[in-house]
Amino acid sequence: xxxRRKNIPGPTVERxxxxxxxLRRVARxxxxxxxxxxLAALAGVSPExxxxxxxxxxxxxxxxxxxxxDDLVAALEDILGCKDRRVAIIGVGNLGSAIAGYxxxxxxxxxxxxxxxxxPARVGHMVRGMRIKHVNRLAEDNQRNKIDIAVLCVxxxxxxxxxxxxxxxxxxxxxxxxxxxxxxxxKVVVRDADVAADLEWLSFxxxxx
Amino acid sequence: xxxRRKNIPGPTVERxxxxxxxLRRVARxxxxxxxxxxLAALAGVSPExxxxxxxxxxxxxxxxxxxxxDDLVAALEDILGCKDRRVAIIGVGNLGSAIAGYxxxxxxxxxxxxxxxxxPARVGHMVRGMRIKHVNRLAEDNQRNKIDIAVLCVxxxxxxxxxxxxxxxxxxxxxxxxxxxxxxxxKVVVRDADVAADLEWLSFxxxxx
DNA sequence: CTGTGTGAATCAATTCACAGCT
DNA sequence: AGCTGTGAATTGATTCACACAG
Numbered sequence: 001x002x003x004r005r006k007n008i009p010g011p012t013v014e015r016x017x018x019x020x021x022x023l024r025r026v027a028r029x030x031x032x033x034x035x036x037x038x039l040a041a042l043a044g045v046s047p048e049x050x051x052x053x054x055x056x057x058x059x060x061x062x063x064x065x066x067x068x069x070d071d072l073v074a075a076l077e078d079i080l081g082c083k084d085r086r087v088a089i090i091g092v093g094n095l096g097s098a099i100a101g102y103x104x105x106x107x108x109x110x111x112x113x114x115x116x117x118x119x120p121a122r123v124g125h126m127v128r129g130m131r132i133k134h135v136n137r138l139a140e141d142n143q144r145n146k147i148d149i150a151v152l153c154v155x156x157x158x159x160x161x162x163x164x165x166x167x168x169x170x171x172x173x174x175x176x177x178x179x180x181x182x183x184x185x186x187k188v189v190v191r192d193a194d195v196a197a198d199l200e201w202l203s204f205x206x207x208x209x
Numbered sequence: 210x211x212x213r214r215k216n217i218p219g220p221t222v223e224r225x226x227x228x229x230x231x232l233r234r235v236a237r238x239x240x241x242x243x244x245x246x247x248l249a250a251l252a253g254v255s256p257e258x259x260x261x262x263x264x265x266x267x268x269x270x271x272x273x274x275x276x277x278x279d280d281l282v283a284a285l286e287d288i289l290g291c292k293d294r295r296v297a298i299i300g301v302g303n304l305g306s307a308i309a310g311y312x313x314x315x316x317x318x319x320x321x322x323x324x325x326x327x328x329p330a331r332v333g334h335m336v337r338g339m340r341i342k343h344v345n346r347l348a349e350d351n352q353r354n355k356i357d358i359a360v361l362c363v364x365x366x367x368x369x370x371x372x373x374x375x376x377x378x379x380x381x382x383x384x385x386x387x388x389x390x391x392x393x394x395x396k397v398v399v400r401d402a403d404v405a406a407d408l409e410w411l412s413f414x415x416x417x418x
Numbered sequence: 419c420t421g422t423g424t425g426a427a428t429c430a431a432t433t434c435a436c437a438g439c440t
Numbered sequence: 441a442g443c444t445g446t447g448a449a450t451t452g453a454t455t456c457a458c459a460c461a462g
Contacts, residue, residue, distance in 0.1 A: 017406040063461040081416030082409045094307035108405040173411040196317040197226040200291045202382040207290030272439040272444045
């Protein structure tokens with residue numbers, strides 16, 4: 001099982017995250033087994049799509065029966081590699097604090113590795129039981145206790161600099177909330193989460209009726 | 210020009226938002242003209258891709274010359290239909306406040322139509338100069354002064370309910386920050402912005418080296 | 419007889435290659 | 441000569457249809 005990583009379609013990865021979310025939800029409701037058709041309905045895709053997406057990585061169900069929910073959740077966490085990932089928040093304003101709170105509660109396998117800011121007025125303050133540290137501590141902290149992902153919650157004007165700081169601290173994955181396209185070495189993987197872009201996307205489909 | 214809306218690839222729409230962002234940025238730096246190659250480099254795609262994406266909607270450049278930055282920004286705003294859209298924030302905790310602030314500053318064509326919450330402890334409080342109103346005012350406010358998009362910043366447990374409230378108030382586009390797949394009539398367009406899903410996506414590409 | 423897993427067929431998106439303005 | 445715009449070719453993703461296991 002869990003064959004792995006060769007020409008996986010991008011859209012497949014997006015959907016795997018969604019299946020994971022839906023499955024965790026039904027698992028909490030006590031559901032033990034699920035068919036591709038039911039999972040597909042929850043996720044808003046076709047049943048063939050669910051089966052094809054999973055088939056890139058192995059076979060996780062039983063023919064004529066369906067999938068064991070707990071097993072499939074575990075399989076997806078293995079595929080996505082999202083178990084016990086350590087996440088640093090860079091920029092602890094409203095947005096950074098919100099995300100810290102969100103992750104602390106979410107039980108989705110992410111641990112907060114630290115909160116960082118470069119504003120001396122913020123450094124030393126406590127947010128959700130953690131002390132905000134200066135960004136220049138990133139490299140040292142990463143060396144001592146691996147940081148997997150940096151979440152950039154800084155203003156546009158300091159985003160490129162903060163991203164470069166994260167990269168030179170040895171961090172290789174960035175979730176970027178700033179409305180800017182980061183230019184970084186190709187070994188670094190970046191995902192953009194620009195709210196205004198999301199609103200533009202919605203505007204387009206609104207206009208298209 | 211601006212041919213419009215027939216079988217536009219989904220990924221094209223994503224990229225148009227990105228081009229818009231890059232162009233606004235260079236426009237602020239005073240750049241007047243740009244080639245598809247330069248815009249492509251900024252956006253991190255190929256030049257042919259830029260030209261093909263634009264060609265679905267018309268022709269906006271001059272052969273042998275390039276694009277007038279201001280004209281192309283205007284064309285994209287027309288295509289995306291994102292000018293003067295009115296956005297309501299539903300759920301005004303840390304995240305909702307952060308987004309309100311973000312939009313108020315962003316100059317990207319979005320106006321805050323109102324801040325709504327169903328927690329009586331929050332209703333009446335001021336955030337960035339606006340009074341938080343109760344969610345049951347949505348329908349009335351929408352009727353008086355059109356709300357185009359609702360941004361859902363409520364906890365998972367109330368997200369489906371809040372989305373239904375927005376829809377019955379007549380809102381047809383939702384940006385959903387709650388980690389849940391909303392089930393709504395097909396006329397409503399939903400975009401998910403689940404942070405944990407973004408982190409899972411990054412985890413996957415990290416594992417894939 | 420139900421529901422998975424998967425090659426084959428179809429449909430969609432990207433890249434190529436070049437014609438056509440400036 | 442330089443750069444856009446766009447059909448044609450190619451590559452990628454989804455859907456179909458059916459073999460196979462319980």
